[in-house]
Amino acid sequence: MTYPSQPTPKALKGTRILSLCLNLPGPAALMRCHAMGATCVKLAPPSGDPMQAYCAPAFARLHVGVRQVEADLKTAAGQKRLHRELAKADVLLTSFRPSALNKLGLSWKALHASYPTLHQIAIVGAPGARAEEPGHDLTYLAENDLVSGLQLPPSLYADMGGSLLVTEAVLQSVVQRQQQLIKGLDAGAIKGRYVEIALSDAAQYLALPRTWGLTRPGADVGGGHAGYRVYACKDGRVALAALEPHFAAALCAVAALPVPASVAQCAALMRSAPTHRALEQWFSGKTCAQLERLASRHDIPLHTLKD
Numbered sequence: 001m002t003y004p005s006q007p008t009p010k011a012l013k014g015t016r017i018l019s020l021c022l023n024l025p026g027p028a029a030l031m032r033c034h035a036m037g038a039t040c041v042k043l044a045p046p047s048g049d050p051m052q053a054y055c056a057p058a059f060a061r062l063h064v065g066v067r068q069v070e071a072d073l074k075t076a077a078g079q080k081r082l083h084r085e086l087a088k089a090d091v092l093l094t095s096f097r098p099s100a101l102n103k104l105g106l107s108w109k110a111l112h113a114s115y116p117t118l119h120q121i122a123i124v125g126a127p128g129a130r131a132e133e134p135g136h137d138l139t140y141l142a143e144n145d146l147v148s149g150l151q152l153p154p155s156l157y158a159d160m161g162g163s164l165l166v167t168e169a170v171l172q173s174v175v176q177r178q179q180q181l182i183k184g185l186d187a188g189a190i191k192g193r194y195v196e197i198a199l200s201d202a203a204q205y206l207a208l209p210r211t212w213g214l215t216r217p218g219a220d221v222g223g224g225h226a227g228y229r230v231y232a233c234k235d236g237r238v239a240l241a242a243l244e245p246h247f248a249a250a251l252c253a254v255a256a257l258p259v260p261a262s263v264a265q266c267a268a269l270m271r272s273a274p275t276h277r278a279l280e281q282w283f284s285g286k287t288c289a290q291l292e293r294l295a296s297r298h299d300i301p302l303h304t305l306k307d
Contacts, residue, residue, distance in 0.1 A: 010037030015174055017041070018089035019066075020073075020106075022049045024137075024156060025123050025199060026095045027062040028163035033170055040066045041085055045073070073104050086115055090177075091170055095123040097132050108194040118192040119173040121166050127198040140200040144207035161202035169195045226275045227251055231283035236306040238283055238291050250298045255282045 015038045019030050022044065034040045042063065051059040069085070072078035086092065092111070094101060101107055101122070111120055125135040140158040141147050173193060180190045209215050218224040220243065227242035242251040245266040252259045252269070257278055260266035269275055283291070288304035295302045 008035045011171065012174060013037030015039070015091065015170070016089050017091045017093060017170065018043065018085050019093040021093050021095040021123060023051055023095070024058075024062075024159040025162040025166065026093050027051065027059075028160060029093065029121075029123075029166035029170070030066060031062050031064070032163065032167045034065045036167075036171075038170075041089070042066050042068050043071045043073070043082060043085065044068060046070055079105070083114075086111075086118065089115075089118060091119045091121060091173060093121050093123070093166065093170075097124070098122075099132060112192065112194070116192060117177075117190055119170075120192070120194045121169045121173075122194065122196050123162060123166060124196055124198050126200040127196060130200070131196070131198070135200070137199065137203075140203040143200065144203045145210060146203065146207050157206055158199045158203040161206050162197055162199040165197045165202055165205075169197060220271075224271055226270045226272075226279050229276075229279075231280060233283045233291060233304070234285065234287045236288050236304060238288070239303045239305065240283075241301040247299070247301060250300050251279075254294055254298050254300065255279060 012033055013036075015033075017030065017033055017038045017040050019026055019040065019042045021027060021030070021042075027042075027049070030040050030042065049059060051062070069081065071081040073082055094106065096104070096106075098107075108120055108122075111118060124131040125140070126133055137156045137158040138147070138152070141153055146157065147153060173195070176193065177190060209221075213219055215222045221228050223229055225243060227240060227248040229240055231238050231240060240251070242248045245260065245263050248266050248270050249259050251257075255278070257275065258269065260269050286294075288306050291302060291304055294300065
C-alpha cells in the first residue's frame with residue numbers, strides 16, 4: 001500500500017547550506033533540508049561522489065535541487081572556491097575524519113575564526129576519540145546487536161538514522177539563531193556552533209527497543225505475542241500487528257478463537273503456545289487477497305507479502 005506524501009513545511013527557507021559530504025548520510029540530510037526549503041550547495045572532488053558508482057539513481061534522487069560544484073580542496077583554486085561558498089553559507093556539513101578536516105584547514109577553530117556565525121555539523125563514524133576509527137553502517141549496526149546471522153540488514157539504518165540526526169541539528173541551529181534574534185542580539189553577536197553527529201550513536205538510538213528488551217526473542221514484539229508475528233499463508237506471508245487488546249480480540253473473533261474478556265486475559269491468551277499454533281494453521285489456509293479483505297472488514301492491522 002502506498003500513501004500520498006504530505007507537503008513538507010518550509011522551515012528552512014532562507015537557510016543556506018554548504019555540504020562537503022559524500023556517500024549517503026550527508027547527502028540524505030541535504031535532501032531533507034532542501035525539501036524543507038533550504039538553499040543547498042555541494043562541493044565534490046574531481047573524482048566525484050562514490051555514490052554515483054554504487055547507485056546512480058540513488059545519487060540523482062539525493063541531489064535533486066542541489067547545486068553541485070567541483071572543487072579539489074587540496075589545491076589553491078579549490079580552496080578559493082570553498083571559501084567563496086563558505087562566505088555565503090549559514091551551515092556547513094562535513095563527513096571527514098577530524099585529521100582530514102585539519103589538513104584542509106577546516107578545523108572548527110579555524111572555521112569559527114573566519115566565519116563566526118557559521119554552524120558546522122560534522123558527521124563522524126563514532127564519537128570523540130573514536131572519530132578517527134574506520135567504520136561503516138554495517139559495523140555500527142553490528143556493535144549494537146542489529147545484525148542477525150550472516151544476513152546483511154535490509155537497509156542502511158545507521159546512515160539514514162544519522163541523516164535524521166543531522167537534519168535535526170540543522171533545525172536546532174536555525175532555531176538557536178532565531179532565538180538570539182528575538183532576544184535582540186546584534187547580528188555581530190550571534191555565534192555559530194559546532195555539532196558532532198556520530199553514526200554509531202544513530203545505530204545505538206535505533207537499537208534502544210532491543211536494548212530495553214522490547215524486541216528480544218520471546219518478548220511481545222519479539223515473537224512472543226501471537227498477534228505480532230509474520231505468518232506463512234497460502235500464497236505468501238502476512239505481517240500481523242494485532243498487538244493492542246481490541247485488535248487481538250478482533251483477530252480472535254475472525255479466526256474462531258476464544259475472544260478475551262479483559263486485558264489480562266488477552267495477554268495470557270496471545271502469549272500461549274496453543275494460540276500461536278492455531279493462528280499458524282489458520283493463516284496457512286488463507287490467501288493474501290482473503291486476508292486483506294478480512295483485515296479491511298474487521299479493522300485488523302496486517303500487511304500481506306505475496307510469493
